[in-house]
Each structure stands twice: as C-alpha cells, then as structure tokens.
Amino acid sequence: MADQGSSVDRVYATLRDMAINFDFKPGERLNETHLTSKLNVSRTPLREALNRLVAEGFLTLAKGQGFFCRALSPEQILELYQLRCALETEALRHGIDRASDAEITDFCTYLDATEKTYDSCDDLTELLKMDEEFHMRLAGLSGNNELCRMLNNVNERIRYVRLVNLRQLRGMDRTEAGENTFLSAHRTIANAVQNRDTQAALIALRAHIERRSEQTIELVRLAYSQLYVPS
Template identity: 45%
Template sequence: MSEGRVEALYAQLKEMAVNFRIRPGERLNEVMLARELNASRTPLREALNRLVAEQLIDFQPGKGFFCRELDARSIYELYEIRAVLEEAAVRFLCERATDADISALFQNEYQDGLLYVGRTIREASAADEAFHLAIARLSGNRELFRQLALINERIRFIRWVDMAAAVTRTKGEHSRIMDAILRRDAQAAVPLMRGHIVKRMDQIVGSVREGYSNIYVAGPEELFERRLLNEESIK
C-alpha cells in the first residue's frame, strides 16, 4: 500500500470533514467514498482512522464512520482550550523570541493579515489563523504549537462563519496585540489575546446556528468563497 496514496486520501477526506461537505452526524458510506475518490477500502480505512484520531470524524463500533457533530458546547470547550494555549503562546513569545523573530512576525504574518480586501472569507480566515500560529511557533514550545494546530482544524468552519462579520474588528485587535509584542509587554499582550478570543466565545451559539444554515440551506461555498470588496461592507 502506497504511503503517498494514503496521504492523498487523508488530505481529501480532511478537507471534506473540515468543510462539512459531509453533513454533521451523517454516516459515511465507505463504498460511495471509495468510488468517488477512486480508492480501495484499505487505504481509505487508514485515512479515516487518522481523522478519527484527530477527532475530525467519529467512529461507532458496529455502525461505522460518521461526520463529527457541530454543536455549541464542543466548540465552546475547544475555544476555552485555545484561549489557554494562545495566552501562554504570546507570553512565551514576549519572553523568548529574538528581535529578528518578532520583526519577521510583523513584516510577514501580521502585515499579510491586513490585506483583506479582494480575498475570500476562507483566505482572510487563513491569514488570521497564520498570524496566531506564527505566535505559537515563536513561543518555542513545539507541543503547544501542535495542539493549537489540531484545535484550529476542528474550529476552522466556525472561524469562517465568524470571519464573515468580524474582519474590521479582527484587524484592530491584532494591531493591539502586535503593538504589545513589539514592546515585549507580556502583561498587556496576554489579556489582549484572551479578550480577542473570548469575544468569539460569546458568539458561538449564533455562529453554530449560522453554520448549520450554510450547510443545509445556502451551502458553505456561497458564503466562504465570497470576496471582501471593502471593510465597511463587512462590519
């Protein structure tokens, strides 16, 4: 069995799971998936089991594989963990990162995150996620970075929903966080990061409701591939 083939199937299935192309709670038909992806059952099963380990897909003994649920409590709990990790990340960064690292963060991920106009919701959200992951990487704690990356995959769909209405606010909050980082002011950066994430936690129920609407009614592609024409139109 080719490792490359398993990796390709894993990437395809992960995209389907993250995007909820398979509806929440829906059973995965392995025969149909194998046909759609032109795959045999063994590499398909291996790829699915990897996604179960990452909690992007559920497995029920005797019943099979299911798309994970989209429920407010689970998302809220993931955001709680995210807040703890990102508070630690920005504190460690202020203490450990080199001046060159901080300068690169400002010039690359932070500046790129300011360029929302003309991007799709997915692209704008990817820039937002890249800024946060860069902070985690510069914390110097590899396990913290790995855990945050896994959580990001499980909340990415909700971040897309939130980003559709939060671009202008996100830019302002990132600016204040970046200013604190440039000063290496962990006492300011930590509460700013927490406030940035907690605001999203307060909106999770509404975001989940809107997420379901996009999955079952409009279709997520309609919203997430829309291009941002100007900042004022998306406040």
C-alpha cells in the same frame, strides 16, 4: 508499500478537507462503499485514513456502526475555543520570554506587510487564512512545535464556524463591528509583544479570541443554516 502509503496520504488529505469544510453533514454516517468508489481506492487505505481522522477529532467511530462526521454543537465549539485560548496564551507567555528581538521584529514585519489587505480583501477564505497565519506565527515565537501542532489542529476543527463568523462580521458596518476587526486586534497584540508587555498582550489576545466563544450558540445556528440552506 510505498503505493499503499501514498494512497493513504492522498485519501487522508481529501477526506480531511471534506471534514474541515463539513462536506459531510454533522453526525452523518459515512458511506465507505461510496467513498471507495468516489476516491478510487480500496477499503484498507480508506479505513486507515478514516482512523487517522478519528484520532485527530474530525470524525467519530461507533462500534458496529461505522464512521461519522463530528458533531457541530455549541458545547463542543465552545470547548475548542477555550482550548485555542489556552494554547495561544501559553504560547504567548513563552514567546515573549524566549523569542529574540530579531524573531519579534520578523513577526511585526509580517503584520506590517499584510494588515493593509484585511479591510480590502473580499475573499473570506483568504482572509481567514491570513488570520490563522498571524496566530500561528504568534504561537511560533514560543519555539514549541508540539503546542503549535495542537493549535493547528484546533484551528482546522473550528475553521468552518470561524468562516461563518467572518461572513457575519463582514455584513456589519465598521461602527457595529468595532474592535472585532482583525486589523486593530492584531496590531494591539503585536505592539504589546514588541514591548514585551506580557500582561497587555494576554489581555488583548484573550479579548480577541474569547469574544467569539461567547457567540457560539448563534454561530452554530448560522453554521447549520448555511450547511442545510446554502446561499
């Protein structure tokens, strides 16, 4: 049983990374025979891993047809951005209310230590990782582990599109990018949290997140172009 469990975890982790990065194309039917051979695993742990990914929203299951990669549509991405905004703003309200001064100081100290690398970082994957870390730490001030777990799932499901967005923003000059730069947005949010100014923090956070949701149609178009015509 231990070996079976470890096989499921290994296959799950591999398939999860593939799904996050859209190594499976949107709407593509997964070839289970090919996957069992590629991952050197039997059908049973593969199926268990695939079902876990269906439950988490990375794959879909059609009765009598099999497993499919999730869709990549403006409507779905917009819904996920809206969910992200709802989760983060709710976490922010609770965080400002319940977090201790020491916890907020630690959060701001993290930003102090990392924000200088944002402008100079050329690795977009690393840049996105830092951005997600900032937002997860912000949500973590709420002390609500279930909320943070849900937010992490949403982050993973929109990660590919956010990477496309980052690549797009890095192609702009600073004047054109304006307030889209993480540096100014994160600092504005952190300052409001430090002052326990809930209204200012919510306004800054919503602007930081919702600005991207308005661009979902263009972002999905760009995502498809990069998936099917890689640079």
